[in-house]
Amino acid sequence: MSDGKGDVWVEAGFTELARSGVEGVRVEVLAKNLGVTKGGFYRRFADRAALLGAMLERWREGRAASIAQQTSLDGQAPRERLRAVIQLYSERLNPEGMAIELAIRQWARSDENAAAAVASVDAARLKHVAELYRATGLEAEEAEAQAFLFYCFIFGQSLLFVERGPRKRSQLVAKSAEKLLD
Helix, strand or coil, X not given: CCCCHHHHHHHHHHHHHHHHCHHHCCHHHHHHHHCCCHHHHHHHCCCHHHHHHHXXXXXXXXXXXXXXXXXXXXXXCHHHHHHHHHHHHHHCCCHHHHHHHHHHHHXXXXXXXXXXXXXXXXXXXXXXXXXXXXXXXXXXXXXXXHHHHHHHHHHHHHHCCCCCHHHHHHHXXXXXXXXXXX
């Protein structure tokens, strides 16, 4: 998939997925957005399903690599690494990344392949964060429960609208993060 030609279509697919969900990822729409003919698409992909499969694979691989890198200790104490991951997800909001995440999760409600990709990413996220909690001294079962709470917090806080502004949001996130690090 790294021949370059398909990558343009996959990236255009993600842009459209973020904008209008999986229903919007159509060959005609992507060709128009890219300013090219549909012929280029069919030289790279057999059909729309092949593009969607490539998108899921790219997303799954990217998320798995990302969480592995984000949870790598690199000489840091486990609690400091956990704190850094919380800050990464709560302070550097990535609207397009979140839109893609939500669109794929919505897609997964009605598509087995998307559901499998989401399950794989969730498992990798939970596994890596549980390993960090294990490194703080927690037993396996406790570490898994903390990892679960950690991700409930990470994704839940990103969906909440805090009325009292970004400063208040940052304070709430910081206080909540401390509870996850105790």
